[in-house]
Structure formats: structure tokens, C-alpha cells
Amino acid sequence: MLDPNQKERVVRSNFSKRTDCGALLCVLFEDGFWKVYKFVEEHNQELVERPDKHFLPTERHLTQLQKHVIHSMSKLNLGPVKAFNVMKTCFGGFEDVGASKVEFKNYKRQINLFIGEYDAYIVVKHLNEKKQSQPNFAYDYITDEENRLKGLFWCDGQAKRNYHVFGDVISFDAMYRSNKYSMVFVPFTSIDNHHCNVTFGAALLASETADTYIWLLRVFLKAIGSQPKVVVTDQDPAMKKVVSVVFVDTRHRLCMWHVMHKLSLKVGVRLCNSTNFKERICGVVWRDIRTPEEFESEWEAVIAEFNLEDNDWLSDIFALRESWIRAYYRMEHMSGLMRTTSRSESENHFFGQVCNSKATLVEFMTHYETAIEAQRHTYRKNDHESRYKRPQLKSSYKLLEGQVVDIYTKSIFCDVQAELIGVADCINQRYEDQPDGFVKFYVNDFQQPYEHSMHGVIEILFLAFFREFPKQYILNRWRKEASPNCSPELLISREYMTELDPDVQSMMREELSLYKDHVQSYTMKVQDMQIVAPPASSRDRFAKITGQYKNDKNPIRVPDHIMAEEFYNTFFNAFTSESSEISTVTPKTITKAINENIKHDNFYGTHSIPPTLESIEDYTWWKERFIN
Known part of the structure; x- marks a missing residue:
């Protein structure tokens, strides 16, 4: 009986190139010579013209260079089609590549098939090898009762060193769906002494439960060794409980960008686009210098003007104002993480290059390591420019400005220089000696709403006629020497x-x-x-790329809710139906049998191409993978 709910099976139209042509050339090796014993010249189909020769299957093969390019570009989160386009540009045309997009995509698919259910196992093994070669490297993972991966955390020695310099304020959130198993990517980040993002470690989580986050923060604390002063997260209600359980001495704050990012969704797109409500409310929120009373007054005025007193979301975030509005903790040092829109969008863009919803865990780890390498290269470039380039002094206070050049990095110097230039308008050199020994100074406009909070300190330094910055006002995290620029x-x-x-x-x-x-x-x-070795087999090449050289009896498995069935459904029937003895089959007959099986018994609706079989050993290995 037919199931009425079953989808209609879609069969693609296939065009055959076979015409039963009788043309052939038969040769025989005899007495040390090749002899032609049969030749039929007549063809019953048109011969392919020379300009179209590259379309023939026999002319399409990937070279070792092209395979290396596919793998290298994969590290940059660039797929096989882009790799093909790069090769086309390098070689001068499509016909000069020697292969088509299909061969490029098939090679990438074969690597993913090789990884298969060993995806999580390969990644954990890779991290374990790093631990063996790098004593300061740390990683940990948890699995469920079926040995499926639930959580994975890792950080290296450089990340730990960065944390001890820049880890006073850290941020972590789980907004990145980074792989085909929908595991959540959780990076721990902060700001370095160049006002750029710096990563202290990362994790992959199969679920976002309170218990999972408690495990993650405890593992992070064990690896790093100390609690941060402030933790900034998104508006997840479970985060407040989790942070307080693990980081007992840490203050928890909410990310302003994540809160305001929901404004249009919670209030309404029409209201935000057709009125100046969004501009008005953002002006109240993002303005840095104001008292709590001023913020509350201006907030309530905007809410009343647009009749939004009954909006539950606005009421909720106003009730949480002490956790995300700067007016309530102006004296706390936040290192710029509370934070500007450009800062958060920059972080999203950076980690967006790592994430790919179709990537395996092996690919994701490769993308992550490439991105971190680029991040650290940028840091060393900024450090080099700060140490060996001198900026132009622009303010009226050359002595102090010259000290700033020697103390701070380039980006921090630009901020202080702007302060030195801006504060000159406020300075009034009139002062009076007081009977009690104090000196009374006068300023032009002390209530002026400055853009930066450093103004008050600089004013006092100037008014007291200081000629150098007191060391107690210089934070080490912003200095040039905060982190050594070397290995x-x-x-x-x-x-x-x-x-x-x-x-x-x-x-x-x-x-x-x-x-x-x-x-x-x-x-x-x-x-x-070096002696040029013969080309390795497909299995050896894939093993070298992924790091998997032998199977484990009980490997760590990928999360079960997105189990990659395509790795099994495509070829399982093909291998199980091949009943010939191994000693009597050849790669050609095996591939033909698999192709016929997929063509005529494609129950799962997939059109994947079988792996290239170069030897009987390849066939045996693939068959064991899919049957066992």
C-alpha cells in the first residue's frame, strides 16, 4: 500500500554517451613487440573536436598541486568552486585547468567521506597531539552515555599569556552556529592594547543548558588560573546564574550592543523606520557621560513621547539598566567592551569568517586556527608600528605628548592626543593661593559634555602643572610593553x-x-x-590532511541530532550488494558496481559520486567503514 504522506520520488533525466560504437584497436605483446591483431576504423558517432577535448572524462584529472590548492583554500573557508575559479585565473582559462568544477567538488566530498563519523574523534585527537607537543596547551571535552561529543574547550599558551595581560574584562556569547552539527561556537574575547579583539580560548557546545555552561566556565577557569574582574555576556537569563556560580568574585554585565540589536524586532520595524524613535532612544543609551538620574529622566521622556509605557521588553531592559547602562558603573574599567556598535560588528565579522553551517568539525578547527593566526599577525604588525614609528605631535603640550608616545601604543596615543588637543579649550591659567595651603584653580567650562572620561584627569594634571604622567594613572594593559612582541x-x-x-x-x-x-x-x-616519492594513495593523502591514520575501537562520535546520514546512505547499499570475492574484483569493476547500484537503487535520493578506488586495499578500507 502506498503511503499518501510519502513524497514523490524525483528521478533526474540522464543522457547517455554510449552509442554501441564498434570502432576498436586490439594489440598483443608477442616476442618483445606490440602487434595489432584487430582494427575497426568506422565510428557511428561524431568525434569530439580538439577545442572540446577538455570536456572528456579521460582528460579531467586533478593534479597534486590542485588538490593542495583545494585543501589550502579550505583553511580560509573557501570552497572548491572558488578554488577552481582561482586555478582558472592562474592557468589562463577553463580549458587549461585540466579538470572541471565537478572534480574539485568531488575531491572535497571524498575528504568529507573519509572523515565521516570520525569527525569529532579526529578533532579531539588533533588537540591531544597539540597538548603533547605544547605543554602549556589546554583542552577538555565531555561526552554523553553514547560517547557523543557534548562540549569541547581549548586554548594555547599564547592565549593564556594574553589573558594575564588583557583578561581584566572578558566577553563570551554563543551566537555562532559554526558547523553542520549545529554545535554552538563560544569564543572568549577581550580588547588588547591596540583596541583590537584578542581571543583567550574557544569552545563548541552541542546544547546551551546551564549545566553545559557551568562545565565550560569551570574548565576555562582551570585552564586560565584566575577569575576576570568583569564578564560581559548577552541577555541570556541563564548566564547570570551560571556566571555567579563559577566566577564568584566577578561582576556580570550585559552587552549594550546585543540589547539594542533587538530594538527593531521588539518595538516594531515601522516605528523605528517611520519616526525618529530609534535615533532618540539610541542617543539616550549610547551617550557615555551622564548620571543615573539624567538617564532615567531622558529614557522616561522618550518612552512617554512615543506611548510605549506598555511595551514589556522596554520595561524589562529598563529594569536591568544597572547591568548594561554605563551611567551606573562609570568608575568601573570596562576596556571598551560594553561596547560600541563597530566593536561588536567587527567581532561578529571576524568569527563569521570561521563559521560555516556546512563545515565538518575538522574544517571548522582548520578555519579557527587560520583566523587566530591572522589575528596574532595583526597584533604583531600593530606592535611593530607602535614601537618603530613616531607620530606627529599636534597639541600645545609637547612634553606630555612626547611622554605619551613613549608609553602607549599607536591607537591609545591617538586617543590621548585627541584629549590633549580638546582639553586646551577648557584650561584657564588663573589660580589663587588659599590660606590653608591649597590652591584654587579656575576652568572655563567644567560642565562641558566631553566625549571621553579621561578629560577630568588630564585637566587636573595640567592645572596642577604636572610635567609628566604619574605612574599610578597608567594602566599596564595599554602600554607598548604590555605583551612582548616575540615568540x-x-x-x-x-x-x-x-x-x-x-x-x-x-x-x-x-x-x-x-x-x-x-x-x-x-x-x-x-x-x-630529497628523493621524490611515488604519489600516495587517496586514503594516505586524506589521512595526512585530517590526521586520522587508524581507526579507534570506540571513537568519540559527533552529536546525534544532526548525524550526517549522507556519509552512509550514499554508499551503504552499494558496498553491501557487492558480493564478489575481494581476490577476483578490480577497482574498475567495483566502481562500476557501485555506480550501477546508485543509479538503479537510489533509495535515499542522493546523487553523490562514489570515492575513487585506486587499489583493492582502498576498496577493503571503504567497505569496512560503511558496513561496520
Whole structure:
């Protein structure tokens, strides 16, 4: 009986190239010579013209270079089609690539098939290998009763060092769906001394429960070793409880950008677009310098003007105002994380390059490591410019401005320079000595609504005739020397060298330089002497790419709610129906049998292409994967 709810099976139209042509050439190797014993010249179909030769299947093959390009571009979250377009541009045309988009996509599909259900296992194994080679690397994971991955956290030594410098205020949220299993990506971030994002670690979570977040924060605390002063999160009601349970000495704040990002949805798009309500309410929220009383008065005035007293969402966020409005904790240092729209959009864009809803966990980890490498390269570039480039002094206070150049990074200097220029309008050099020993100073407009909170401090410094910044007002996290601009190995050597006599230091530098030159020369000699090995099989190439060289008896499995059935449905019937003895089959007959099975018994509605089988060992391995 037919199921009325079952969808109608869709069958694609296939055009065949076969015409039962009898043309052939038969040869025989005899007495050391090839002999033609049969030749039929007549064809019953048109021969392919030379300009169309590259469309023939026999002319379409991926070279090792092209396979390397596909994998390398995958690290940048660029798919096989973009890799093909790059190769087309490099080679000069489609006909010169030697393959089509289909071959590029099929190669990527074969890698994903190789990964299969071992996706989570490969990633955990990769992190474990990092732990073995990097003692300061930390990772942890949890699984359910079926050994399926529920949560995964990791951070390296550089992330830990960054945390101890810039980790006074951290942010984490779970708004990124990063892979095909819908696991949530949770990065821990802050702001470095160049006002750029810096990442302290990251996690993947299969579910967003309170217990999962408590596990994550405890693992993070164990890896990092100390609690942050302030944690900024989105408006998740469970977050407040979770943060208070784990970070008992930490203040919890809400991200202003996440709160205001919901404004149009909660109030109505028509109201925001047809009136100046959004402009008015954002002006009340984002303005930095005001007292709590001023904020409440202006907020209530805007709400009353637009008759929104009954809006539950606006009432709720107003009740939480002490957690996200700057007027209620102006004296707390927030490092810019409470935070501007451009800051949050920059962070979203950065991690958006990592996330891909169709990516495997192996691909995601590759994307993440590439992105972090780029982030740290940007930091070193900014650090280099701050150390070795001198800005132009523009204010009237060259002495203080010159000190700022030596103390702060380039971006922080620009902020302070703007303060020095702006505060000059407020300075009035008139002062009076008081009988009690104090000095009374006069300013032109002390109530002026300045853009930055540093104005008051700078005014006092000027009015008291200071000629240098007191050290107690200089935060180490904004200094040039906050984080050494070098590798951990070089950092250790520098710390050791500073304890030595200058003459000894000079001799050691010369010896180290000579040693480095010797190593480079020997490396070049070894490369020249290398013997070109025969090309590896598909399985060996995929194993090298993914890091999976042998199967585990009880591997960590991917989350069950999005189990990738296409890895099994495509070929399971094909392999189980192939009943021939292994010793009597060839890769050609195996591939033909699989193709016929998929063509005639495509129960699951998939049109995936079977893997390339280059040997009997390849066939045996693939068959064990899909049957067992």
C-alpha cells in the first residue's frame, strides 16, 4: 500500500554517451613487440573536436598541486568552486585547468567521506597531539552515555599569556552556529592594547543548558588560573546564574550592543523606520557621560513621547539598566567592551569568517586556527608600528605628548592626543593661593559634555602643572610593553640574556646568528637531496590532511541530532550488494558496481559520486567503514 504522506520520488533525466560504437584497436605483446591483431576504423558517432577535448572524462584529472590548492583554500573557508575559479585565473582559462568544477567538488566530498563519523574523534585527537607537543596547551571535552561529543574547550599558551595581560574584562556569547552539527561556537574575547579583539580560548557546545555552561566556565577557569574582574555576556537569563556560580568574585554585565540589536524586532520595524524613535532612544543609551538620574529622566521622556509605557521588553531592559547602562558603573574599567556598535560588528565579522553551517568539525578547527593566526599577525604588525614609528605631535603640550608616545601604543596615543588637543579649550591659567595651603584653580567650562572620561584627569594634571604622567594613572594593559612582541622561545632567551654581562650578550648574539645561518644552509641541502616519492594513495593523502591514520575501537562520535546520514546512505547499499570475492574484483569493476547500484537503487535520493578506488586495499578500507 502506498503511503499518501510519502513524497514523490524525483528521478533526474540522464543522457547517455554510449552509442554501441564498434570502432576498436586490439594489440598483443608477442616476442618483445606490440602487434595489432584487430582494427575497426568506422565510428557511428561524431568525434569530439580538439577545442572540446577538455570536456572528456579521460582528460579531467586533478593534479597534486590542485588538490593542495583545494585543501589550502579550505583553511580560509573557501570552497572548491572558488578554488577552481582561482586555478582558472592562474592557468589562463577553463580549458587549461585540466579538470572541471565537478572534480574539485568531488575531491572535497571524498575528504568529507573519509572523515565521516570520525569527525569529532579526529578533532579531539588533533588537540591531544597539540597538548603533547605544547605543554602549556589546554583542552577538555565531555561526552554523553553514547560517547557523543557534548562540549569541547581549548586554548594555547599564547592565549593564556594574553589573558594575564588583557583578561581584566572578558566577553563570551554563543551566537555562532559554526558547523553542520549545529554545535554552538563560544569564543572568549577581550580588547588588547591596540583596541583590537584578542581571543583567550574557544569552545563548541552541542546544547546551551546551564549545566553545559557551568562545565565550560569551570574548565576555562582551570585552564586560565584566575577569575576576570568583569564578564560581559548577552541577555541570556541563564548566564547570570551560571556566571555567579563559577566566577564568584566577578561582576556580570550585559552587552549594550546585543540589547539594542533587538530594538527593531521588539518595538516594531515601522516605528523605528517611520519616526525618529530609534535615533532618540539610541542617543539616550549610547551617550557615555551622564548620571543615573539624567538617564532615567531622558529614557522616561522618550518612552512617554512615543506611548510605549506598555511595551514589556522596554520595561524589562529598563529594569536591568544597572547591568548594561554605563551611567551606573562609570568608575568601573570596562576596556571598551560594553561596547560600541563597530566593536561588536567587527567581532561578529571576524568569527563569521570561521563559521560555516556546512563545515565538518575538522574544517571548522582548520578555519579557527587560520583566523587566530591572522589575528596574532595583526597584533604583531600593530606592535611593530607602535614601537618603530613616531607620530606627529599636534597639541600645545609637547612634553606630555612626547611622554605619551613613549608609553602607549599607536591607537591609545591617538586617543590621548585627541584629549590633549580638546582639553586646551577648557584650561584657564588663573589660580589663587588659599590660606590653608591649597590652591584654587579656575576652568572655563567644567560642565562641558566631553566625549571621553579621561578629560577630568588630564585637566587636573595640567592645572596642577604636572610635567609628566604619574605612574599610578597608567594602566599596564595599554602600554607598548604590555605583551612582548616575540615568540615564547625568544621571550625566554631575552629574559635570560638580560641577566648576563653586555659583552657576553654580544658574543651570544653572534654565535646564535651563525648557528641560525648553519641551520638554514643544512636545511637547503637536505631539501635538494630529497628523493621524490611515488604519489600516495587517496586514503594516505586524506589521512595526512585530517590526521586520522587508524581507526579507534570506540571513537568519540559527533552529536546525534544532526548525524550526517549522507556519509552512509550514499554508499551503504552499494558496498553491501557487492558480493564478489575481494581476490577476483578490480577497482574498475567495483566502481562500476557501485555506480550501477546508485543509479538503479537510489533509495535515499542522493546523487553523490562514489570515492575513487585506486587499489583493492582502498576498496577493503571503504567497505569496512560503511558496513561496520
